Amino acid sequence: MKHEFSRSWVSSSSPKKQRKYRMNAPLHIKRRMLSAHLSKELRKQYKTRNLPLRKGDTVLIMRGKFKGSEGKVDKIYTKQMMVSVDSAKNTTKKGNKVPLKLRPSLLLIKDINLSDNKRLEKINSYGKTR
Numbered sequence: 252m253k254h255e256f257s258r259s260w261v262s263s264s265s266p267k268k269q270r271k272y273r274m275n276a277p278l279h280i281k282r283r284m285l286s287a288h289l290s291k292e293l294r295k296q297y298k299t300r301n302l303p304l305r306k307g308d309t310v311l312i313m314r315g316k317f318k319g320s321e322g323k324v325d326k327i328y329t330k331q332m333m334v335s336v337d338s339a340k341n342t343t344k345k346g347n348k349v350p351l352k353l354r355p356s357l358l359l360i361k362d363i364n365l366s367d368n369k370r371l372e373k374i375n376s377y378g379k380t381r
Contacts, residue, residue, distance in 0.1 A: 256280075273332065281329055287358040299377040304334055304355055307364030312339060314357045321361060325350060334358065 256275045263269060273284065286301040287310065294300060304310070308324045322338030333352035340348040365371045 278329055281332055285327060285329065285332060285334065285355045287355045287360050289360050293360060293363065297374050297377055299374075302360060302363065302374065304358070304360070305364050305367075305370065307366065308360055309362035310334075310336060310358040311361050312336065312353065312357065313359055315353070317351070328352060 256272075256277060260268075260272055263272075273281075276284070283303055286303045288301050289297065289299065290311075304324055304327060306324050306327060309321060310324060311321050312318055317336075317339040320338045322336040324334055325337045326335040328334070331352065332354070334355050335350040335352055336358070337350075339351040339353060341351050343349055363374070365374075
């Protein structure tokens with residue numbers, strides 16, 4: 252099996268091929284895969300279902316140990332396709348707080364960081380094109 256990224260690949264029912272596609276994708280495509288669903292209010296406002304996560308977005312954790320907790324996105328790990336949230340930290344045996352890496356599919360965006368004008372323009376264009 253090749254280890255290169257294929258631009259012509261559409262989809263497959265094989266989980267093995269889906270994992271291969273996601274792991275071998277270039278960073279600019281992996282970045283778009285780091286999307287999370289919007290809350291109902293934001294969905295109505297921006298007329299889109301999901302958005303790529305950014306540092307500073309307020310999210311709600313939907314699954315796992317920290318289910319129901321809300322926090323801001325601290326860091327985005329594009330290569331690993333994971334996100335770190337400030338309210339989700341594990342405690343080690345020594346007592347140190349270590350940030351937990353979460354999948355973006357387990358998060359719900361409650362508030363968007365609109366400090367970047369380019370992102371604001373892109374979000375506003377969603378409702379017009381659809």
